[in-house]
Amino acid sequence: MKLVLIADTFPPLRTSGAVQLRDLSREFVRQGHELTVLLPSSDLKQPWALEDFGGVRVLRLKAPKTKDIDYIRRTMGEFLMPYAMLRNLHKSPLAKEKWDGVVWYAPSIFHGPIASALKKASECKGYLIIRDIFPEWAVDMGLMGRGLPYRFFRAVANYQYSVADVIGIQTPGNAVYFDHWLQKPARKLEVLQNWLADAPVGPCSIDLAKTSLAGRRVFVYAGNMGVAQGMDILLDLAEHLKARADIGFLFVGRGSDAQKLAASAKARQLDNVVFHDEIDPDEIPGLYAQCDFGLIALHPKHRTHNIPGKFLTYMQSGLPVLANINEGNDLVDLIRDEQVGAVATENSPEVLARMAMALVEGGQNGDEMSRRCKTVYRRLFSPEQAVQQITSAL
Template identity: 75%
Template sequence: MRLALIADTFPPLRTSGAVQLRDLSREFVRQRHLVTVILPSADLAEPWSLEDMEGVQVLRLKAPKTKDIDYVRRTIGEFLMPFAMLRQLRKSPLADVKWDGVLWYAPSIFHGPLASALKKASSCKGYLIIRDIFPEWAVDMGLMGRGVPYRFFAAVARYQYSVADVIGVQAPGNLAYFDRWTKGPGRRLEVLQNWLADAPHAGCSVSLAATPLAGRKVLVYAGNMGVAQGMGILLDLAERLRARRDVGFLFVGRGSDAKRLAADAQARCLDNVVFRDEIHPDEIPGLYAQCHVGLVALDPRHKTHNIPGKFLTYMRSGLPVLANINAGNDLAGMIRQEEVGRVSEDGSVNTLLRMAEELLDGVDADLERRNRCRDLFKRLFSVETAVQQIVSALGGEGKTGQ
């Protein structure tokens, strides 16, 4: 199939979404499909830029800036983004390409107009990959009320849903949210698990042997540190475990809360905590090879279901998890059923402390746990399965682009 993949994140960005889309596009190519990733770029001097990345065609289109700016300017930029991209696309060598399928990745919720235009021009199906349900999660978090801004974002999101023929959500618990959407003719709703490609151990620029955590059992958090994660409880846990000289905490990444968390740890004099800046995704296996437990945190105010990309990276590396997440999240049942760690849903540091000690004290004894983690990754989160599922939904079984 010849596929257009619309997104607003891709390498050289290092976000979990960028890594996911890199792995997905590579796998499309491996399975002999032709894929073009279509991205906005505020840095281009020309209307468009076309490059080849390991067989993946990457088309960057000049569009307003949407990253690292205030919320008002970001909203305006994202609203204008698909229209700017469509205008620049018409100037590019791919203006007249006919696609066999269009897929797009949310976030952002603003890709609907571009996806609609490509679908109509090619008379093909569209697959919307939803990794978070915005603006609902922002309301849950108390970041937004149900006033005018909410109604605006909700209308944009509904339009995006209306463009899709197939929607893939990341957890069964999110299916109910789209009950009304499924009543439209020809619509299909399904669970599309998060995915990640297998990765070799390629070394890591972070060496724990050169830190105060040398020789300790290390609980690691690698990824975004923002308001949606609710990571304060992890520092509370580190404070409770400060007396255990055999235990340490490593936080690697960036985000809106990263500097605040590091300053908080310093203010508490937590000598069992180390912060490091974001590293290249290819270094993650080398980082985890030095660690013992992976940390997952989601703010308890969330009401939607989320299986974070970092959970997949832990499973891929055979790291059991210690998770503090919102009550009822599908991830809790998965962790318990698959016996790949401990999970707290009550937001209590006392519960998390008990579970952390159980996990740490048994981390060397339960040698099969690492195998269970890896088996779960291969069974549910392989990128091969994700590509096959998307191609099937778009009606392309057995059809390649070669």
Template identity: 70%
Template sequence: MRIALIADTFPPLRTSGAVQLRDLSREFVRQGHALTVMLPSADLDRPWMIEDLDGVEVLRLRAPKTKDIGYVRRTIGEFVMPFSMLKNLRKSPLAQERWDGVVWYAPTIFLGPIAGALKKASGCKGYLIIRDIFPEWAVDMGLMGRGLPYRFFKAVERYQYSVADVIGVQTPGNLTYFRKWTQPPGRRLEVLQNWLGAPANAPCSIAVKDTPLAGRKVFVYAGNMGVAQGMDILLDLAVRMRAREDVGFLFVGRGSDARRLAADAQARGLDNVVFRDEIHPDEIPSLYAQCHIGVVALDRRHKTHNIPGKFLTYMQSGLPVLASINPGNDLASLIDQERVGRVTTDASADSLAQAATELADALDANPGFAARCKALSARLFSAETAVRQVVMALD
């Protein structure tokens, strides 16, 4: 099939979404499909640029800046973005290209106009991959009320959904949110599990043996450190586990809370905690090879279901998981049923410390953790399965 994949994140960005889309793109090509990834770029000095990435055709289209700026500028930039992309697509060599299917990725919620235009021009189906439900999660977190901004974002969200023929959500728990959307005939709703491609084998710039955590069982958190993660509880956990000299905590990444958390750990005198800056995604497997337990944190105010990309990377590397997440999240039952870690949902540092202690002690007594984690990764979270499911829905 000739497929267009539209997103606002892709390498060289290092977000989990960028890594996921890179792996998905490579798998489309591996399975024999012709794929073009369309991306906005604020850095271009011309309307468009085409490049090749591992056999994937990448079309970067000039558009306003939407990353690392204030909320108002970002909203304006994201609203204008799809129209700028369309304008510059029409100046590119792919202006008259016809597609057998259009796939786009949320976040962001603003890609509906370009996805709809490509679908209409080609008379093909569209598949919307949803990895978070915005603006609902922002309301749940107290970042937004239900006033005018919320109503604006809801209108944009509804339009994006209206363009799709198929929507793939990441957990069964998110299906109920879209029941009303499925009422018109011809629409299809399904669970599309998160995915990862084959792990890279790049050396890691972080050597745990050269840090204060050398010789300890290392709990590692690698990823975004922001409001949605609610990571303060992890420092509270480190305080409660300070007496265990065989355990340490390594935090790797960036985000709105990263500097504050690192400063807080230093102020508390936590010698069992180390912070490091974000590393290249290809270094992650080598990082995890030096660690013992992966950590997942989601603020308990979330009401939607989320299986973070970092959970997939832990499973792929054979690391059992310690998770502090929102009540009712499908991830809790998955961890328990598959016996791949410990999970708490009560936002209690004491409960989390008990779970962490049990898991650290179980590592030696239960050597089957790594095998179960890797088996779960291969069964549910492969890029190969995801591509076949998307193609089947479009065909």
């Protein structure tokens, strides 16, 4: 099939979304499909730039800045983004291209206009990949009420949904948000699991043997550190286990709360905690090879269901997880049913501390758990399955 994929993140960015779309794009090509990725770029001096990314055509289109700016300017930039992308697409060599299917990735919720235009021009179907339910999760977190801003974002999201013929959600629990959307005939909602390509263990710029965590059993957190993660409890956990000289905690990444968390660890004099800036995604397997367990945190106010990308990377590397997540999240049952770690919904550092010690003292059971992690990854989270599911739907 000749497909176009619309997104707002892709390498060289290091976000989990960029890594996911990199792996998905490569798999489309590996399975013999012709793929073009359309991306907004605020750094371009010209209207467009066409690149080759391992057999994937990547067309970057000049658009307003939407990253690392205040919320008001970001909202304005994202609202204008699809229109700027369309305008500059018409100036590019791909202006007259026709597609067999349009795929787009959310976040962002603002891709509806460009997805609609490309579908109509090519008279083809569209597949929306949704990885979080916005603005619902922002309301759950108390970041937004149900006033005018919420109604605006909700209208934008609903328009994006209306453009799609098929929507792929992360987990079955998120289906409740699409009951109204499904009332229109010929629409299809399905679970599209997250995916991650196999990655070899290579060199890593972080050498734990040269840090204060040398010789300890290490719990690692690698990824975004923001409001949605509710990571303060992980520092509370580290403080509870401060006396355990055999246990350490490593936090790698960036985000709105990263500096605050690092400052808090320093103020608490947590010598069992090390913070490090984000590293290249290709270094992650080498990092995890030095660690023993993966940490997951989702703010307890969440009501939507989410399987973080980092969970996949932990499974791929055979790291059992210690998770503190919201009650009722589908990830709770997945961890418990597959026996790939320990999960708490009480938001209690005492409970987490007991679970952490049980994991560390698991002995032979830990080896079996590590094997189960890799089995879960191979069975549920391969990009091969994701590509076959998307193309079958289209």
